[in-house]
Amino acid sequence: MAERLYKEIGEKIKQEILKSDMGIGDKLPTERVYAELFGVSRTLVREAFIMLEIEELIEVKKGSGSYLKARPFDRPDRQVSDVGPFELLQARQVIESAVAACAALTVTKADLQRLQDTLDLEEAEMQNVEKANAADREFHLLVAQATQNTLLVDNVLRLWDMRDNNPMWQQLHARIPESSYHGQWLKDHEKVLMQLRKRSAEGARDAMWQHLENVKRTLFELSDTEAPDFDGYLFS
Amino acid sequence: MAERLYKEIGEKIKQEILKSDMGIGDKLPTERVYAELFGVSRTLVREAFIMLEIEELIEVKKGSGSYLKARPFDRPDRQVSDVGPFELLQARQVIESAVAACAALTVTKADLQRLQDTLDLEEAEMQNVEKANAADREFHLLVAQATQNTLLVDNVLRLWDMRDNNPMWQQLHARIPESSYHGQWLKDHEKVLMQLRKRSAEGARDAMWQHLENVKRTLFELSDTEAPDFDGYLFS
DNA sequence: CAGCGAAAAATGGTATGCCAATAGTGCAAG
DNA sequence: CTTGCACTATTGGCATACCATTTTTCGCTG
Numbered sequence: 001m002a003e004r005l006y007k008e009i010g011e012k013i014k015q016e017i018l019k020s021d022m023g024i025g026d027k028l029p030t031e032r033v034y035a036e037l038f039g040v041s042r043t044l045v046r047e048a049f050i051m052l053e054i055e056e057l058i059e060v061k062k063g064s065g066s067y068l069k070a071r072p073f074d075r076p077d078r079q080v081s082d083v084g085p086f087e088l089l090q091a092r093q094v095i096e097s098a099v100a101a102c103a104a105l106t107v108t109k110a111d112l113q114r115l116q117d118t119l120d121l122e123e124a125e126m127q128n129v130e131k132a133n134a135a136d137r138e139f140h141l142l143v144a145q146a147t148q149n150t151l152l153v154d155n156v157l158r159l160w161d162m163r164d165n166n167p168m169w170q171q172l173h174a175r176i177p178e179s180s181y182h183g184q185w186l187k188d189h190e191k192v193l194m195q196l197r198k199r200s201a202e203g204a205r206d207a208m209w210q211h212l213e214n215v216k217r218t219l220f221e222l223s224d225t226e227a228p229d230f231d232g233y234l235f236s
Numbered sequence: 237m238a239e240r241l242y243k244e245i246g247e248k249i250k251q252e253i254l255k256s257d258m259g260i261g262d263k264l265p266t267e268r269v270y271a272e273l274f275g276v277s278r279t280l281v282r283e284a285f286i287m288l289e290i291e292e293l294i295e296v297k298k299g300s301g302s303y304l305k306a307r308p309f310d311r312p313d314r315q316v317s318d319v320g321p322f323e324l325l326q327a328r329q330v331i332e333s334a335v336a337a338c339a340a341l342t343v344t345k346a347d348l349q350r351l352q353d354t355l356d357l358e359e360a361e362m363q364n365v366e367k368a369n370a371a372d373r374e375f376h377l378l379v380a381q382a383t384q385n386t387l388l389v390d391n392v393l394r395l396w397d398m399r400d401n402n403p404m405w406q407q408l409h410a411r412i413p414e415s416s417y418h419g420q421w422l423k424d425h426e427k428v429l430m431q432l433r434k435r436s437a438e439g440a441r442d443a444m445w446q447h448l449e450n451v452k453r454t455l456f457e458l459s460d461t462e463a464p465d466f467d468g469y470l471f472s
Numbered sequence: 473c474a475g476c477g478a479a480a481a482a483t484g485g486t487a488t489g490c491c492a493a494t495a496g497t498g499c500a501a502g
Numbered sequence: 503c504t505t506g507c508a509c510t511a512t513t514g515g516c517a518t519a520c521c522a523t524t525t526t527t528c529g530c531t532g
Contacts, residue, residue, distance in 0.1 A: 004296070005515075006286065030483060041517040043279070046484080047286055050242065054290050056401075060240065062484050063524030070401035083387060090338075091387035098334030102326075151319060151327035151398075155391055162387075241485075266513060277487045282514080298514050299494030 006047035009038060013048055014057070014072040028058060028066045085168050086220070092159050093212040096140060099156060100192060101205035103146035107196050111146040115193050118142060122189065126182050139189050143208070146196070173219070181218045188214055242283035245274060249284055250293070253304065264294060264302045319398065321405045322456065328395050329448040332376065335392060336428060337441035339382035343432050347382040351429050354378060358425065362418050375425050379444070382432070408455050417454045424450055 013034060022028070031049060035042040049066060052058045060066045103111075122135035137160055144156040188211035195203035249270060258264070267285060271278040285302060288294045296302045339347075358371035373396055380392040399405050424447035431439035 004289075032483080042484095043516060043518090047283065049484095050283055050286055051290055053240075054287060060484070061524085063482080063522075065483065065524095071397075087385055087387055091385055091391070094334050094338045094383070094385075094388060095331055095391065098330050102330045147330075149323055149327055149330075151323055151395070152330060155327070155331065155394075158391075159387070268513080278514095279486060279488085285514090296514070297494085299492070299512080301494090301513065 005040070006044055006051060009034075009040065009044055010048035010051040012038060013045075013052065017057075017068065017072055022068050024068055024070065026068050028068060030065060083162065086216075088159065088162055089212065089216055089219070092156075092163075093209060093216070095155060095159065096143070096212065097205045097209040099144050099147060099152050100196070100208035101201040102149070102152070103143050104196050104199050104201045104204040106148050107146040107199065111142065112193070112197060115139065115142050115146075115196065119186070119189055119193060122182075122186055126186070132182055136185065136189075143192065143196070181215075184214055184218070185211070241276070242280055242287060245270075245276065245280050246284035246287040248274060249281075249288065253293075253307070258304050260304055260306065262304050264304060266301060319402065321402060321408050322452075324395065324398060324402060324405065325448065325452055325455070328392075328399075329445060329452075331391060331395065332379070332448065333441045333445040335380050335383060335388050336432070336444035337437040338385070338388070339379050340432050340435050340437045340440040342384050343382040343435065347378065348429070348433060351375065351378050351382075351432065355422070355425055355429060358418075358422055362422070368418055372421065372425075379428065379432070417451075420450055420454070421447070 016034075016037075017028070029037075031042045031045045034045045034048075038045070049058065049060060053060055057068070057070055057072050058066050059069045118135055118139045122132060122139065125131035125135060140156060140160065141153070144153045147153070188207070192204060192207040192211060195207045252270075252273075253264070265273075267278045267281045270281045270284075274281070285294065285296060289296055293304070293306055294302050295305045354371055354375045358368060358375065361367035361371060376392065376396065377389070380389045383389070424443070428440060428443040428447060431443045
């Protein structure tokens, strides 16, 4: 494991906090205690504390101690690699279509312009796989940003990061000829943008849903992977 | 300045990066260089590097060096605490309603039973604020779990954790008499469950949307906070 | 016995030193 | 001249030791 050790220690500390029934404001065990508990130096625990401090989970007071500021998430950050590509894609479909619907109501002219520009870029660079993918990502991100809600942007961003870091997705992606789908996806994107222009929440939702449905088909039809069916969700 | 020194060092390093014309992927000066430059120990610089690493500005490679991952000003770095309660609630509305729609298509009898049980508990413990809130959370989580998609569960969970850790939300929540809304919310939950029983995606989406709309009203109508209007998103 | 103050203990803050992994260098073999 | 390998230098990783601040303890004094 070439992981940075302080992160590991940090996660362990989170676990300890969850196992104990500490409340907000309570004093944490000292750095020295954790050091001995995990069999590492205080330096390392200290680095882990810095991590927790930046995550706003704890507050550190010189000479006094460290205090719990918020309870850590129950879910200790699932490994990207053990989530299937289909699950990932389905999550994107559910969330991004809802986000698109929301965006249709809040989108500004500047947003629409940026979306158009990205789309143009996508078309121009269709041959360049690298840039086309970047434009793809940018388009979806811009839709999320049009909601003016940073949490929604965060969520969409998280899913894309997972996609980019998911080995199975890459594998799936690799076996498909690039040129075959970029054209289709571009058309899909255009439809989404059109619905956003019309400020139609339902239209944007359906367009985004259909787009990701197409992505699913492209990826799974040609492969031997089983893909559960979720038709019937759309009503347009 | 009673600030933690590593943060100060971290900011200085950001300044240095900006002053220099380093590009993405370039190698940063070593920890030792910065230590001498600022007249502090390498430990401190190291802690600052950890801060920058967590902020995803740099990437640290043992034995090799540290490399610029993004330019500092690109990331305003929002923390959990400065997300407004309204933004949070809106994100929940968008995402949880979509999740509910998805759940309507995948929900099992066992899920429905668990949901009913939780609802019964919620009714029975309405006087007990602590338990009522726990049941509330449990209900929403069960809906997410009914999608059979762990990523969607993760997303919903994240938003709830943010809620529980958000100081402004707590403040807002505190000023409202408990009894006044738990009854309403219970009715809302029952409606959601009813739609899930009917396996109506649209119905579940609308019910969940309306529920969170009611939550919004309860929280913001009684307070002096401005709440943007998002009616028109529903079409039922 | 209450209050106060100094000493001691606890705790985070900082510095130094050595270890391990990586990158660089130069010499020898082909 | 190129290539490969061993040796050296560089760089981050981790541990130990001591410092500064805060908290606690304890005894003195009124």
